[in-house]
Amino acid sequence: MYAIPFNRPSLVGNELRYIAEAIESGWVSGDGGFTKKVNALLEQELGVPRVLMTTSCTHALEMCALLLDIQPGDEVIVPSFTFVSTANAFALRGARPVFIDIRPDTLNLDENQLEELITPRTKAIVAMHYGGVGCEMEPILAIAERHGVPVVEDNAHGLFGKYKERCLGTWGVLAAQSFHETKNFTCGEGGALLINEEKYAERAEILREKGTDRSRFFRGETDEYTWLALGSSYVPSDILAAFLYAQLEERQAIQAKRRRIWESYRCRFEAWGETHGITLPTVPAHCEQAYHLFCILLSSMEQRTALIDHLKSRSILSVFHYLPLHLSEMGRGYGGKPGDCPVTEDVSGRLLRLPFCNDLSEKEQEQVVEAMGEFFEA
Numbered sequence: 001m002y003a004i005p006f007n008r009p010s011l012v013g014n015e016l017r018y019i020a021e022a023i024e025s026g027w028v029s030g031d032g033g034f035t036k037k038v039n040a041l042l043e044q045e046l047g048v049p050r051v052l053m054t055t056s057c058t059h060a061l062e063m064c065a066l067l068l069d070i071q072p073g074d075e076v077i078v079p080s081f082t083f084v085s086t087a088n089a090f091a092l093r094g095a096r097p098v099f100i101d102i103r104p105d106t107l108n109l110d111e112n113q114l115e116e117l118i119t120p121r122t123k124a125i126v127a128m129h130y131g132g133v134g135c136e137m138e139p140i141l142a143i144a145e146r147h148g149v150p151v152v153e154d155n156a157h158g159l160f161g162k163y164k165e166r167c168l169g170t171w172g173v174l175a176a177q178s179f180h181e182t183k184n185f186t187c188g189e190g191g192a193l194l195i196n197e198e199k200y201a202e203r204a205e206i207l208r209e210k211g212t213d214r215s216r217f218f219r220g221e222t223d224e225y226t227w228l229a230l231g232s233s234y235v236p237s238d239i240l241a242a243f244l245y246a247q248l249e250e251r252q253a254i255q256a257k258r259r260r261i262w263e264s265y266r267c268r269f270e271a272w273g274e275t276h277g278i279t280l281p282t283v284p285a286h287c288e289q290a291y292h293l294f295c296i297l298l299s300s301m302e303q304r305t306a307l308i309d310h311l312k313s314r315s316i317l318s319v320f321h322y323l324p325l326h327l328s329e330m331g332r333g334y335g336g337k338p339g340d341c342p343v344t345e346d347v348s349g350r351l352l353r354l355p356f357c358n359d360l361s362e363k364e365q366e367q368v369v370e371a372m373g374e375f376f377e378a
């Protein structure tokens with residue numbers, strides 16, 4: 001155990017009360033009262049026509065692949081610098097992930113390289129908003145529209161973030177949210193599918209409910225429900241929705257805490273970092289970020305390893321990510337090789353994430369800052 005962990009899930013107040021309410025209501029399976037409240041809150045706050053809570057972001061992404069009829073042999077453009085699920089959900093349907101490199105400033109997919117990767121087989125482009133800072137959605141959508149390719153947003157980091165005053169998750173035809181323990185808002189494991197084009201809503205409901213019209217049945221729109229299409233089980237228990245609803249109700253307080261921690265790191269490390277060869281990713285002025293993580297870019301992997309060890313010696317856990325997907329065992333199987341995504345390969349070796357969670361105290365943060373100072377000023 002570390003005195004200062006990298007992440008620490010925290011309760012905001014009403015979680016246990018709402019969980020008890022869900023249990024006492026006698027409805028603990030999916031789509032009970034709390035799931036409806038979560039869906040409605042997200043629809044209203046984000047301005048999304050339809051939201052369906054899911055068992056995870058990975059499952060919401062799998063639903064996207066199913067809704068877009070991704071078939072074996074199709075190509076899906078995904079950043080190499082992202083979590084496995086961004087690519088895996090589409091690969092599971094037989095698509096070949098085509099890896100795109102990232103911009104060195106925001107670490108989001110480089111829209112300038114997008115058009116050259118589009119082929120007649122391209123069936124989707126997946127934009128992941130790294131750290132909750134928006135990808136350049138206007139040029140991305142312009143290119144995608146020109147080629148008739150739908151855009152999906154992996155918005156696991158970006159809930160309540162904005163690009164040009166419009167919420168992340170509302171730009172693509174579909175978007176996926178995560179409520180995993182490591183995200184800004186959590187219920188342990190959970191997710192949501194955001195449906196921005198109404199034409200997907202009916203099929204989404206059916207494939208989320210094992211290929212049946214059980215959702216319509218629950219609404220009293222039909223006397224029975226039956227098998228209509230392929231589907232699976234992507235419905236979370238209302239107990240988890242109760243947990244999540246308590247967190248989402250406190251969204252302003254949670255985001256304010258994260259913002260304070262993020263800004264405090266930035267103030268300490270921005271100018272100081274420059275003199276020690278450390279850089280911070282850029283947050284463009286037209287992006288209102290979601291404060292998902294705080295990372296720094298060091299000068300080399302050796303320096304990063306030494307810094308991680310130093311922080312560990314002070315009982316502070318820092319972590320890195322993402323190993324380039326195009327160089328993973330699966331990525332190489334799709335033809336990925338060193339040099340394909342040079343910025344991803346470079347950044348992946350030098351990026352370090354500092355402890356960051358809702359209730360990281362000022363004292364704990366001060367200890368992190370001090371330990372950083374010891375390392376660089378020794």
Ligand SMILES: *Cc1c(COP(=O)(O)O)cnc(C)c1O
Pocket residue numbers: 055056057058059082083085086128154156157177178179180189190191
């Ligand atoms: C966490 C994460 C996911 C997966 O979320 P789950 O809810 O655990 O399935 C997908 N994409 C990104 C970018 C993530 O950070």
